Amino acid sequence: MELTSSALVYVMVTFALLITAAVLWLWPRLAGSGPVHLFGRLGILTIIQVVLLAICGLTVNNTYGFYTSWHDLLAPDTSQLALGPVPGGKGGPPGGGTLVQPAEESGLSTVTDLPQGKPEEVGRVDSIRVTGKVTGLSDQMFIYLPPEYFNPKYSRERFPVLLALAGFPAPALALLSDLHTPQTAWDLQRTGRMAPTIVVLARPAVAAPRDTECVDVPGGPQSETWFAKDVPTALRSAYRVSRSAASWGVFGYSTGGACALRLALRDPDAYGAAAALHGDYQVVPDPWASGDLFGGNQELAQSYDLNWRLHNLPVPKSSLLIVSTRTEENYPATEQFLAAVAPITSAHPELTVDSLFLPDGGHTFDSWRRELPASLEWISDHLATPQDREPRT
The missing domain is CATH 3.40.50.1820 (Alpha/Beta hydrolase fold, catalytic domain)
Structure with a gap:
């Protein structure tokens, strides 16, 4: 799925809705004071915030085009590319x-x-x-x-x-x-x-x-x-x-x-x-x-x-x-x-x-x-x- 595709944004929005539903269902069950309950609440909050930030980031990127592909985002440093000879076919x-x-x-x-x-x-x-x-x-x-x-x-x-x-x-x-x-x-x-x-x-x-x-x-x-x-x-x-x-x-x-x-x-x-x-x-x-x-x-x-x-x-x-x-x-x-x-x-x-x-x-x-x-x-x-x-x- 392309970085700039609308489908990726829709997938992340769907995921965010599912996470929100999971929070509503799990939160009463994590209301205890033990370590498991504490880390469970922190984990859920962290996941939903990361997903929301990802949606915002994808939307801004699609609007302004800072990164046009996963290659741009994950491997931006291309100055060290090893280049071969110019191809002969034209x-x-x-x-x-x-x-x-x-x-x-x-x-x-x-x-x-x-x-x-x-x-x-x-x-x-x-x-x-x-x-x-x-x-x-x-x-x-x-x-x-x-x-x-x-x-x-x-x-x-x-x-x-x-x-x-x-x-x-x-x-x-x-x-x-x-x-x-x-x-x-x-x-x-x-x-x-x-x-x-x-x-x-x-x-x-x-x-x-x-x-x-x-x-x-x-x-x-x-x-x-x-x-x-x-x-x-x-x-x-x-x-x-x-x-x-x-x-x-x-x-x-x-x-x-x-x-x-x-x-x-x-x-x-x-x-x-x-x-x-x-x-x-x-x-x-x-x-x-x-x-x-x-x-x-x-x-x-x-x-x-x-x-x-x-x-x-x-x-x-x-x-x-x-x-x-x-x-x-x-x-x-x-x-x-x-x-x-x-x-x-x-x-x-x-x-x-x-x-x-x-x-x-x-x-x-x-x-x-x-x-x-x-x-x-x-x-x-x-x-x-x-x-x-x-x-x-």
């Missing part, structure tokens, strides 16, 4: 590689509105576990393979890739169940508004429950390296995806949107385009979720400030889309960023920045779902058609 879904493996515990079965049909007709969504060759980090993700991936006519073609990042502390599953990302991508692709694209769905919190904001933490999780180097390397080892950064894009909402902008501007050799829905432009300290990510190193913290970076470091070749609403809390910061970047894009045509604003809406999935189709169309238009092909066999 023709189809993973099964025997060391960097990408099928993942059974995912919650994918709870998503009921995925397109139904054969993979060569509607594509397919798989749950996978990706392991980093450089950082040693490991996390569960989802991958949407378009119908063309399974069509023999495209058997030698490589595909563009879109990395979609959830907000914090949402799990990768939120990109399917709440944002409907692969569902929308499939609809756009079948109507010709989006090129056949492989979409990888992940969470930014690779060291849950800590929010690492997609930065390389000194002495801690190397979150930026994970997304900029490990994830592309792993996916290229298992799927027919482009080797060129010009065919790789990154997209996200909230924290995922901020991560998308950082990755595109700091790692243009990994991602050539980014679309950010309601993202921030600098790493905002959060003592509860992230702590001091930079260990007091102000110079390092400054390098992750996008305004400072664009004005003080070489301008990268990249395409950015800023998406928000005019009633969003950080709308003034968005206006400030766009005003500051305008003269830079005029002087450096290798950097383009577009924007899209709805008249109203907040920091909610309702707003992000309305913004999603146009965002996916834009990023598809800014991903180069892969030029590399699979060799003939």
